[in-house]
Amino acid sequence: MSKETEQGKKSGLGKLVIVILVIAVGFFLAWRTGLVSKIQDVEAMQLFFKSFGVWGYLVFILVYIAACVFMLPGSMLTIIAGIAFGPVLGGVLSLLGAAFGATAAFLVAKYVARSMIEDKIGQNQMFKKIDDGVEKNGTSFLILTRLVPVFPFSFQNYAYGLTKIKLSTYFIVSVICMAPGAFIYAYMAGEIVTNGFSAGLLVKFAGAGIILFLISLIPKYIAKKKGISMDELK
Numbered sequence: 001m002s003k004e005t006e007q008g009k010k011s012g013l014g015k016l017v018i019v020i021l022v023i024a025v026g027f028f029l030a031w032r033t034g035l036v037s038k039i040q041d042v043e044a045m046q047l048f049f050k051s052f053g054v055w056g057y058l059v060f061i062l063v064y065i066a067a068c069v070f071m072l073p074g075s076m077l078t079i080i081a082g083i084a085f086g087p088v089l090g091g092v093l094s095l096l097g098a099a100f101g102a103t104a105a106f107l108v109a110k111y112v113a114r115s116m117i118e119d120k121i122g123q124n125q126m127f128k129k130i131d132d133g134v135e136k137n138g139t140s141f142l143i144l145t146r147l148v149p150v151f152p153f154s155f156q157n158y159a160y161g162l163t164k165i166k167l168s169t170y171f172i173v174s175v176i177c178m179a180p181g182a183f184i185y186a187y188m189a190g191e192i193v194t195n196g197f198s199a200g201l202l203v204k205f206a207g208a209g210i211i212l213f214l215i216s217l218i219p220k221y222i223a224k225k226k227g228i229s230m231d232e233l234k
């Protein structure tokens with residue numbers, strides 16, 4: 001075994017140990033502060049973030065980033081953002097949290113724990129489809145999978161870190177594609193809490209439905225133009 005190979009393995013092992021320690025500390029702090037149970041309680045989460053005052057914005061974004069890195073569902077956090085911070089600000093914060101969280105997972109896969117993640121998902125059929133899709137269609141495939149939930153969001157974040165997609169491209173496309181959903185879900189949640197159910201809310205729901213429908217046409221256009229079969233991705 002060459003010295004370079006041995007040093008590479010030691011370096012990879014060192015990074016892996018650091019990742020494990022960070023995850024362990026994160027889970028320990030979440031458990032000690034009661035954050036794990038609070039995530040499952042919308043009202044408790046609302047009070048939790050408000051207790052930090054202005055710093056609650058940063059805390060929320062950090063919690064969202066942690067949820068992405070640890071592959072926890074973030075949709076509930078988007079709804080909580082709309083309730084805790086209001087429709088518009090909640091949308092902004094949830095979008096920032098989702099974008100930075102997705103990027104954090106991407107960076108972990110690309111630079112920090114690449115070997116470990118390759119061993120974990122390298123032979124996975126979903127990863128192979130993503131890797132082949134990027135190889136053949138580049139950014140178009142990223143846009144398609146961000147707009148259509150063919151693959152789990154958390155899985156995508158790590159999988160794309162192992163592909164040839166550039167960090168800047170990944171971040172920009174993710175922000176643009178996630179923005180409609182983040183604002184719509186946060187806005188609707190905030191509206192229900194603020195104004196309750198009304199005729200006006202039904203009109204807004206209808207408007208949101210139309211927007212989501214129009215957005216859903218984009219992936220179909222991309223798939224048709226690139227000759228991608230959506231059935232083969234499932």
